[in-house]
Amino acid sequence: xxxxxKFMGYRRSDGSIGIRNHVLIIPTVSCVNRIAMDIANxxxxxxxxxxxxxxxxxxxxxxTEHSYIGHGLHPNVGAVLVLSLGCETASAARVxxxxxxxxxxxxxxxxxxxxxxxxxxxxxxxxVRQMRRELDAQPREEGDISELLIALECGxxxxxxxxxxNPAVGAAADRIxxxxxxxxxxxxxxxxxxxHVLARRGKNDEIKQQLLxxxxxxxxxxxxxxxxxxxxFISPGNVAGGLTTIEEKSLGCIYKAGTRAITQIVGYGERPxxxxxxxxxxxxxxxxxxxGKVAGGAHMVLFTTxxxxxxxxxxxxxxxxxxxxxxxEHLREDTDISAGDILEGKxxxxxxxxxxxxxxxxxxxxxxxKGEYFNIQEFAIPNVSVVKKEVIHARLAEQNDFRFEQL
Amino acid sequence: xxxxxxxxxxxxxxVATAIEALDPGDVVKIRGAVQEYEIVAKEHIPRGHxxxxxxxxxxxxxxxxxxxxxxxxxxxxxxxxxxxxxxxxIKARRNPVAANPGDRNxx
Numbered sequence: 172x173x174x175x176x177k178f179m180g181y182r183r184s185d186g187s188i189g190i191r192n193h194v195l196i197i198p199t200v201s202c203v204n205r206i207a208m209d210i211a212n213x214x215x216x217x218x219x220x221x222x223x224x225x226x227x228x229x230x231x232x233x234x235t236e237h238s239y240i241g242h243g244l245h246p247n248v249g250a251v252l253v254l255s256l257g258c259e260t261a262s263a264a265r266v267x268x269x270x271x272x273x274x275x276x277x278x279x280x281x282x283x284x285x286x287x288x289x290x291x292x293x294x295x296x297x298x299v300r301q302m303r304r305e306l307d308a309q310p311r312e313e314g315d316i317s318e319l320l321i322a323l324e325c326g327x328x329x330x331x332x333x334x335x336x337n338p339a340v341g342a343a344a345d346r347i348x349x350x351x352x353x354x355x356x357x358x359x360x361x362x363x364x365x366x367h368v369l370a371r372r373g374k375n376d377e378i379k380q381q382l383l384x385x386x387x388x389x390x391x392x393x394x395x396x397x398x399x400x401x402x403x404f405i406s407p408g409n410v411a412g413g414l415t416t417i418e419e420k421s422l423g424c425i426y427k428a429g430t431r432a433i434t435q436i437v438g439y440g441e442r443p444x445x446x447x448x449x450x451x452x453x454x455x456x457x458x459x460x461x462x463g464k465v466a467g468g469a470h471m472v473l474f475t476t477x478x479x480x481x482x483x484x485x486x487x488x489x490x491x492x493x494x495x496x497x498x499x500e501h502l503r504e505d506t507d508i509s510a511g512d513i514l515e516g517k518x519x520x521x522x523x524x525x526x527x528x529x530x531x532x533x534x535x536x537x538x539x540x541k542g543e544y545f546n547i548q549e550f551a552i553p554n555v556s557v558v559k560k561e562v563i564h565a566r567l568a569e570q571n572d573f574r575f576e577q578l
Numbered sequence: 579x580x581x582x583x584x585x586x587x588x589x590x591x592x593v594a595t596a597i598e599a600l601d602p603g604d605v606v607k608i609r610g611a612v613q614e615y616e617i618v619a620k621e622h623i624p625r626g627h628x629x630x631x632x633x634x635x636x637x638x639x640x641x642x643x644x645x646x647x648x649x650x651x652x653x654x655x656x657x658x659x660x661x662x663x664x665x666x667x668i669k670a671r672r673n674p675v676a677a678n679p680g681d682r683n684x685x
Binding site for chain 1: 587
């Protein structure tokens with residue numbers, strides 16, 4: 172049971188509520204990353220670094236723009252500065268317009284028009300300071316757990332992740348969902364092989380079918396595009412480590428989402444419209460997976476880790492849960508809570524689940540997660556074009572068409 | 579610590595995962611889902627591998643995470659090692675264990 176379901180946050184004009192009130196600087200192309208960082212550091216904003224914004228792959232360009240827009244629309248963001256170079260394929264105008272529809276203040280600066288990087292930077296600092304002052308005057312309002320979207324992620328896992336941290340987060344997820352809240356599980360690569368286990372959790376036949384076809388599509392793509400089929404098979408290394416079946420392997424990861432019914436399947440960066448357990452279509456790469464869920468509006472990320480990682484998000488607190496106490500001690504400045512007491516017999520999985528649920532509400536109410544120390548964070552989107560090209564090439568090769576074969 | 583221990587994830591689970599290697603006769607503390615209790619290991623079980631918490635019949639579904647992870651291919655008495663020699667996936671479309679990548683059963 173959740174001991175507390177209320178928090179004080181920032182109400183947005185679209186009715187949503189944020190747990191932070193950030194001024195976000197969106198560099199629409201990697202060429203202006205440094206200017207965005209400089210503005211963020213000097214004026215109290217947040218931003219992210221990335222290598223995107225200029226591509227001739229239409230799908231990649233669309234995902235790039237949608238991910239920027241998702242971050243701008245994010246409830247934890249109160250105002251946005253769109254920072255553009257001027258000639259990139261990602262459109263600053265489209266991004267700014269889509270975010271402005273929410274009623275937020277959105278400003279745009281274009282380096283090639285302003286007169287250089289330092290002049291643009293100075294203008295940006297002035298704008299962000301102004302926006303920061305406006306947001307600081309905004310009173311906080313009461314929010315309820317049913318308005319929160321909590322993303323689930325695992326990375327830098329170890330042998331204990333599936334035994335302590337993931338089940339404890341699952342226990343917290345059940346509490347959040349039972350109190351009316353929503354959790355998002357992603358990383359479809361981890362679900363391949365255990366689709367029948369997940370499909371049983373679908374709230375109706377339509378969800379079950381969507382889930383099965385989503386996982387099937389990944390399986391086909393993976394089998395055609397990569398030699399590493401560890402997501403499909405259980406590898407000899409897994410077997411040596413003690414994993415017996417693919418079901419067991421996948422459960423260790425998907426158990427983060429607890430045991431409640433799956434209510435909706437959403438695309439990469441898409442905002443869920445249902446409450447409960449949501450599955451988002453993202454790759455397994457932590458940064459792209461977190462970016463997609465945050466672009467979809469996740470207020471916070473519960474990130475389990477065995478060895479420890481500083482990976483974060485510019486707009487959503489990323490809360491680290493270590494699987495063992497040694498990593499917690501070793502990376503104390505990056506890790507928020509440890510599930511290691513389960514190993515030592517000092518706590519049950521359920522007790523740690525309760526602690527995580529309590530921490531979720533504390534962080535929603537303003538307590539700083541360790542990773543929030545940094546105002547510049549990671550950002551990545553799925554590697555669309557590379558995977559697609561490899562799949563196309565492999566399919567052609569199956570038909571004895573070797574036009575793309577390297578000689 | 580000195581104690582040998584294994585983690586049981588849900589109270590309905592038939593197996594627990596050893597957090598260090600177990601030897602026959604070891605008293606193993608079972609933790610995680612429930613109030614700690616003890617069970618005696620009957621054979622060597624490597625670290626990270628599973629110990630049966632009760633007798634499991636042949637063809638019985640084996641639960642971990644409260645879900646079916648596979649089916650027993652032979653009877654497994656309590657305290658014994660549960661792995662690929664006595665448990666296989668229910669819906670495994672492929673041979674779950676390849677002796678080497680070349681002879682994978684890809685049917």
